[in-house]
Amino acid sequence: MIQRLDVAVIGTGNWGTTLALVLARGGRNVTLFGRNQAEVEQLQAAGENSRFLPGQRFPANLGLAFEPALAAKAQVILLAVPSKTIRSNALQLAPLLAPDTIVLSCAKGIETGSLETMSEVLAEALSTHPRGLIGTLSGPNIANEIAQGLPSTTVVALSDDQAGQRAQSLLTTTLMRIYRSSDVIGVELGGALKNIVALGAGICDGMGLGDNAKAAFITRGLAEMTRLGMARGAHPLTFAGLAGLGDLIATCASPHSRNRRLGEALARGQSLETALAQLGQVAEGVNTTATARQLAQHYNVELPIADELYRVLFEGKSPQQAGLDLMQRDPKNELAGLQGLFA
């Protein structure tokens, strides 16, 4: 009989490969799932993911497979694919899932069209699976650093705290400390919305606006994240935690962040198409700028930074003019937009 996996990681990009590496190094019974046999054979032959993490050799205990039936029986499934494919990945697993399997989205986005968060998409796709076993994993997690063996923390959010404790113990290693939370919507919106701010922070870097402007941009970005999160029922303090402020600090500073680098390229005058093509990896902040803005319109929440970024990304506005327009908004009370937080 095949031994039940501790963890199945689905998605062989930067993040999926890194999660599988760190868990295998921590002694977990983990398998990394590719899309098909050819992809898995290529990874097996290379002994590493040469496209995304060259030089990070696969430990002998790291399994490689592609069969959804094997992934579906794991104790924990980590879906580390871009947000636009998570629904189709989940639908493949739906009829095969073991009843006690914990399913965590590791994607940071909001679905186009439905405007659902990733756990909401998963709950729909896995409609007969217990809702308390569906959640998210999100935090300050620049994959390249973690793959290199540097320490990190992240948050696992599940509404069922017993499931949260089970996931916490299965995913914790000496180099990856897991916190748990029951604020699923807050943790996942923290991860998704910080990418908008990271893109803008990259624009600040690219324009050479200095540390004061960048700090202001990040802080006001955090206020926007908190405002929209609260409208969607998130706990405001989640945004002061690892999945909010923590991820903002990492992503807005890191030379590795794809979203921040994309912003830098736009500030240098590259078109969005060229900058995305040169990046060659997913930058979720582009779509999330559009989806978060639609969500904010629905909930009547003001997101001036996301609005300006939207105009830069999709309407040809210059980053210089967007910056000027943000500076010249009507005078504000700093806390007014966070009404309800201190009520």
Ligand SMILES: NC(=O)c1ccc[n+]([C@@H]2O[C@H](COP(=O)([O-])OP(=O)(O)OC[C@H]3O[C@@H](n4cnc5c(N)ncnc54)[C@H](O)[C@@H]3O)[C@@H](O)[C@H]2O)c1
């Ligand atoms: N890279 C990071 O540092 C990091 C950290 C935390 C979270 N994330 C999030 O994780 C998600 C994935 O990011 P990434 O960095 O791994 O992206 P990536 O661009 O490195 O790779 C995406 C991977 O998903 C695979 N993929 C695409 N469609 C698929 C499908 N239908 N089925 C299976 N696999 C499919 C691609 O082949 C590719 O291997 C994003 O939402 C990102 O925001 C990334």
Ligand SMILES: O=P(O)(O)OC[C@H](O)CO
């Ligand atoms: O490279 P980015 O910008 O997608 O960011 C990666 C992670 O989300 C950082 O936590």
